[in-house]
Amino acid sequence: MAKLSPFPVITSRRELFALLPCFFFFLSSSLAASGGGSIRDLLRNYGLPGGLLPNSVESFAHDPSSGLLKVRLDYPCYARYGDGLAYFESEVRGNLSYGALRGVVGWSQEELFLWLPVKGIVVTDPTSGVILVDIGVARKRLPVSVFEEPPECRPPGEEAAARVGLFGRREGPLQAR
Secondary structure (H helix, E strand, O other), X not given: OOOOOOOXXXXXXXXXXXXXXXXXXXXXXXXXXOOOOOHXXXXXXXXXXXXXXXXXXEEEEEOOOOOEEEEEEOOOEEEEEOOEEEEEEXXXXXXXXXXXXXXXXXXXXXXXXXXXXXXXXXXXXXXXXXXXXXXXXXXXXXXXXXXXOOOOOEOHHHHXXXXXXXXXXXXXXXXXX
């Protein structure tokens, strides 16, 4: 009686070449998520500042063919960039391309007592030292230097500590309540 192998046998080169794209996708995603590189390195390789996301990144996965970037944080949190305050959900997603992170989900920015979702981040001219933050109704121009180092991430119970100097403002984004 013939012994059956638990592994499928690839009988032709065509089957092998059909499986190669899947192999490279899983390899690149697992390398990114397992420490094959840091999120800071990935962002810098795509022309963005390394401190764009807070310091509480637990893991991330990036699919270079589609640009999809999924970042998992240890917990939802507040982070301060310069004089602005941001709120991050436990998962932040977007489409990463050179100089831009578009279609962002899971990131809000406080503007004039309101929490507005960040739709995208763009560095149009690296020599200008300016980064554009698209908050839907407007684009905010900030110095790239604000995003060089990842900010400290404070859990929602500690948002008061993240708000130093913001007396009298709202407690946080509506979706975080």
